[in-house]
Amino acid sequence: MTSWSLLIPARRSIFHHIRIKQREVNYIGEFKHFDRDHKRLLDLVKILENDPSLHPHRKGTPTLSSCIRHLDLQLAPAASPMFHGNVSMRMAAQERWNAMNAPLPEILNKLSSPSHIEQVTLYLPCTWRQVDPSITSSILKLLRSPSIRTLDLSHIHGLPTDAVLHCPNLNDLRVRYVADQESITDTAATKELHSIQPPPFEPSYSPPTPKYLTTTSGSSFLAALIKSPVNAVAFNNLQHLSFVDAWILSFDAESRVVETAAPTLRFLHISSNLNNRIGTQLS
Amino acid sequence: MTLLDQSSLTNIPLGSLDLAHLKQLRTLDVKLEEVMVLSQDPLSLYSPRDMLTLLRKTSAPTSIEVLHLTFAWEYITPKVENPIFSQPEWDILDGLLNGSNYPVLKEVAIVFQIGFDDYEDLEFVSLDRSTAALSPRLLALFPRLRRREGLDVQVSIKTDISYSM
Numbered sequence: 001m002t003s004w005s006l007l008i009p010a011r012r013s014i015f016h017h018i019r020i021k022q023r024e025v026n027y028i029g030e031f032k033h034f035d036r037d038h039k040r041l042l043d044l045v046k047i048l049e050n051d052p053s054l055h056p057h058r059k060g061t062p063t064l065s066s067c068i069r070h071l072d073l074q075l076a077p078a079a080s081p082m083f084h085g086n087v088s089m090r091m092a093a094q095e096r097w098n099a100m101n102a103p104l105p106e107i108l109n110k111l112s113s114p115s116h117i118e119q120v121t122l123y124l125p126c127t128w129r130q131v132d133p134s135i136t137s138s139i140l141k142l143l144r145s146p147s148i149r150t151l152d153l154s155h156i157h158g159l160p161t162d163a164v165l166h167c168p169n170l171n172d173l174r175v176r177y178v179a180d181q182e183s184i185t186d187t188a189a190t191k192e193l194h195s196i197q198p199p200p201f202e203p204s205y206s207p208p209t210p211k212y213l214t215t216t217s218g219s220s221f222l223a224a225l226i227k228s229p230v231n232a233v234a235f236n237n238l239q240h241l242s243f244v245d246a247w248i249l250s251f252d253a254e255s256r257v258v259e260t261a262a263p264t265l266r267f268l269h270i271s272s273n274l275n276n277r278i279g280t281q282l283s
Numbered sequence: 284m285t286l287l288d289q290s291s292l293t294n295i296p297l298g299s300l301d302l303a304h305l306k307q308l309r310t311l312d313v314k315l316e317e318v319m320v321l322s323q324d325p326l327s328l329y330s331p332r333d334m335l336t337l338l339r340k341t342s343a344p345t346s347i348e349v350l351h352l353t354f355a356w357e358y359i360t361p362k363v364e365n366p367i368f369s370q371p372e373w374d375i376l377d378g379l380l381n382g383s384n385y386p387v388l389k390e391v392a393i394v395f396q397i398g399f400d401d402y403e404d405l406e407f408v409s410l411d412r413s414t415a416a417l418s419p420r421l422l423a424l425f426p427r428l429r430r431r432e433g434l435d436v437q438v439s440i441k442t443d444i445s446y447s448m
Contacts, residue, residue, distance in 0.1 A: 268310070271313075272315055
């Protein structure tokens with residue numbers, strides 16, 4: 001017989017870190033594990049819905065969603081690199097991806113109201129504006145949670161700065177291979193896919209003032225964060241700054257962050273691949 | 284004309300880092316990574332000249348207490364181990380780190396991070412032997428730093444072997 005008293009600490013331990021890791025798309029663009037990954041999302045919806053703590057008799061017991069502190073979303077890429085330039089194949093792949101991840105908004109909405117999540121890891125190797133608006137909206141809604149202290153965003157093409165600007169208590173921002181919306185070159189094909197936009201959100205009241213910042217090839221997103229007219233991220237509280245695979249001198253954005261952080265900065269890491277730099281220079 | 288001026292790599296615009304105004308900065312951590320090919324002149328391996336160029340052009344605040352320098356190479360053969368000790372640039376780097384630019388240094392960590400692929404005739408025995416033999420000799424590259432009182436100097440090698448199945 002299991003004691004009910006063990007439930008709360010056990011739940012807090014087991015569900016502290018939730019990871020949804022989807023399989024890679026293969027080179028001809030098939031989602032090899034489409035059914036499995038789709039079913040896993042549906043299962044998670046059921047788990048959240050059937051949480052015994054939601055029952056009136058269990059009032060006072062923390063809900064399952066309130067036990068989650070780190071949400072780790074490692075989503076599959078929408079399309080194979082083989083599809084580069086082939087609009088119809090890319091659109092078809094994106095539709096399949098959207099269908100596979102259709103349960104995501106329900107999951108994220110359940111986790112957002114209210115959210116106790118302190119860390120979000122989001123690996124989304126897609127073009128943001130091609131993702132179904134219900135999914136992007138639910139992500140943005142989650143990222144506005146006051147509970148979030150750490151944001152780890154990677155491989156997102158065209159991420160709007162809203163994703164970060166409205167995260168009021170952000171302490172640790174990690175941006176890896178993320179390009180902002182403006183850096184995307186619009187083609188006729190992408191414009192067609194971009195026709196539907198997620199609804200805008202109300203601005204938050206205070207800009208985030210992170211103490212830790214790590215960027216990996218994230219200059220364009222960093223630049224967008226700095227020049228954002230409303231609620232720009234305040235880097236004047238940074239203590240720990242890491243530029244990975246970026247040549248600090250080449251990018252105005254990095255220099256401006258260093259300038260802003262001058263009064264508080266205690267740790268500076270610069271990492272550069274000399275081969276990349278040489279290649280850039282020659283091109 | 285200094286040795287650095289003679290280096291072809293100085294033609295690459297490393298620019299200058301003005302960090303002098305970062306009065307609270309305690310730790311500076313720099314990692315320079317380079318992918319080498321086996322056909323390249325082995326004399327160019329293990330050279331600190333890029334790091335030297337960067338540090339010489341850096342206006343560092345005098346508050347720095349911890350300095351981490353990582354030299355990372357990938358895909359080089361482990362059998363090359365001689366040229367590193369004959370290059371005067373290491374002596375210049377030793378002098379630079381020991382000079383007035385870093386008056387309150389408490390810790391210097393220098394890491395040689397070497398990534399090996401599994402192609403060619405890489406033998407793990409020779410790899411172990413190479414790295415084990417290199418460690419004490421790398422320490423000897425920084426005599427002035429090692430003599431400095433109150434300074435913790437760590438020089439280490441990290442190897443990273445990747446397997447392609």
